[in-house]
Amino acid sequence: MLSLQFIRENADRVKRDVLLRNTTAPVDRILQLDEERRAILQQVEALRAKRNTVSKAIGATKDAADREVRIVEMRLVGDEIERLDTGLNKIEAELKEKLYEVPNILDPDVPKGPDETSNQLVEVVGDLPRFPFAPRPHWELGEIVGGLDIERGAKMSGSRFYTLRGPLAKLQRALIQFMLNEHGRAGFTEAYLPYMLTEASLYAAGQLPKFRDNLYRDFEEDYYFIPTAEVAFVNLYRDEIIPAGQLPMRFVGHTPCFRREKMSAGRDVRGIKRGHQFEKVEMFVYCEPEQSEAELEALVARARSIPEILGLPYRVLALCSGDIGFNSTKTFDLEIWAPGQGEWLEVSSASNCLDFQAWRANIRYRPGGEQGVRHPHMLNASGLALPRTVIAVMENYQREDGSIEVPEALQPYMGMNVIPAVMA
RNA sequence: GGAGGGGUCGCAUAGUGGUCUAGUGCGCCCGCCUGCUAAGCGGGUUCCGGGGUAACUCGGUCGAGGGUUCAAAUCCCUCCCCCUCCGCCA
Known part of the structure; x- marks a missing residue:
């Protein structure tokens, strides 16, 4: 969240950015509550x-009558405090609730526009492949190489679930290993994280209350399934003060992600592009405010290195004000071309969240050689999202008979050069 | 899941209703003293919020939240976490 002080001092900017995001937020109400709060607080x-003061004096008073007079007086004061406190608590509860609804401010570089049609194309890298035959979508290739089984996934778990087996299961694992190793080599610390978090953790990361409809939760206990590893990474340092000299901290981790995609039944139904459960390799950075712009660039470069090494054509988009995420001040998306289904697949979203999540999760750090504490900036980027990268490899490396070449970088992980066609 | 023990300032501990403005030791910071170092001496050392240009000041903060009281680290209730043992188990 934005700090009250920031909203107080930058109300016009905050309100303007809310409008640019094509959304609403109760900024005026917050300002009003803030004033009421301070008035009561002083009383x-x-x-x-x-x-x-008086209570302490009572303890030191020997005279019983004198004590009694003061105790009665303080009883009245106590009643008044309780009355004011009740009002104050109500205001503070509403204030907190409303603060949770205000999105992050926008970086001045963010293109303006109401929705995803205004996203700005930054760069296209690599030539789109040309095939001397009609390239197949991955669900057909999956059948030909015999590793994608959508029906049995649906049988055990319903629609938007699938199973992989044999070389395709292995391809996904190879990609995960490959990406973890690549980012690890670049100095990111690998992390293993819980896949279920408490409600407080989801609030701290900004998923709740707004995105409740997209989360799975345990029926009886206080556990939510993570929709992305970002949620866990934010909570790594929740309610902590990071000692001086530790920033920047750069992490990478692989987790499954669980999302309730309650979207219209007709969209993205073919294949495995959008499921309720998927794998993702995620990068996450804690840094000092002065570093976050450079760290965002570095994260985008990290993410781009994956399609580049794998030889997959991709493009970079700068998300516009109407499409950018609630927590983010500036976001770049990476999309890889999937020639079989003729579509750009979003495989990464790299965001600078400034100190927005640090405020919400109560994370501070001690700057070296300076008094006090500051809020670190936090950034996240997929590196990359999994089944989609599997799709991209399958569709870009397919051959006429439906077999699939294994990109050179993955061959050591796969122990094979080609995923053979087993059904013609 | 059962039984017991425990959560106090960076660390270790003291504190069972008012003398706690949470003490002491260690660590750390500043100063004094000092050929150097060590020791010694003096002062400082949580975080959040309010007021103030500022010096400063007020409120809150002893795992969390409620309650009793003029007054709570201390008494009561609920919850969380950690440790030991038993059970169960990948």
Whole structure:
């Protein structure tokens, strides 16, 4: 969230960015509540100060009658404090709730526009492959190489589930290993994380209350399934003060992700592009505010290195104000071309969230050689999302008979050069 | 899941209703003293919020949240976490 102080001092900017995001947020109500809060706070704190002083005096008073007079007086003060406190609590509860609804401010570089049609194409890298035959979509290739089984996934778990077996299961694992190793080599610390988090953790990361409809949760206990590893990474340092000299901290981890995609039944139904459960390799950075712009560039470069090494054509988009995520001030998406289904697949989203999540999750750090504490900036980027990268490899490396070449970088992980066609 | 023990300032500990403005030791920071170092001496050392240009000041903060009281680290209730043992188990 944005700090109250920031909203107070930059109200116009905050309101303008909310409009640019094509959304709404109760900024005026927050400003009003803030003023009410401070007015009451001054009264109630003055009364508390009085009670503290007098109560201490009562302890030191020997005269019983004198004590009794003061106790009665303080009883009245106590009643008044309670009355004011009740009002204050109500205001603070509403204030907190409303603060949770305000999205991050926008970086000035963010293109303006109401929805995804205004996203800006930054760069296209690699030539789109030309095939001397009609390239097949991955669900057909999956049948030919005999590793994709959508029906049995649906049988055990319903629609939007599938199973992989044999070389395709192995291809996914190879990609995960490959990406973890690549990012690890670049200095990112590998992390293994919980896949279920408490409700408080989901609030801290900004998933709740807004995205409740997209989350799976345990029926009886306080556990939510992570929709992305980002949620866990944010909570790594929740309610902590990071000692001086530790930033930047760069992490990478692989987790499954669980999302309730309650979208219209007709969209993205073919194949495995969008499921309720998928794998993802995620990068996450904690850094000092002065570093976050450079760290975002570095994260995008990290993410891009994967399709580049794999020889997959991709493009980079700068998300516009209407499409950018709630927590983010600036986001780049990476999309890989899938020639079989003739579509760009989003495989990464790299975002600078500034100190937005740090405020929400109560994360501070000690700057070296300086007094006090500051809020770190936090960034995240997929590196990359999995079944989609599997799709991209399958569709870009397919051959006429439906067999699939294994990109050179993956061959050591796969132990094979070609995924053979077993059904013609 | 059962039984017991425990959560206090960076660390270790003291504190069972008012003398706690949470003490002491260690660590750390500043200063004094000092050929150097060590020791010694003096001062400082949580975080959040309010007021103030500032010096400063007020409130809150002893795992979390409620309650009792003029007054709570201390008493009561609920919850969380950690440790030991038993059960179960990948």
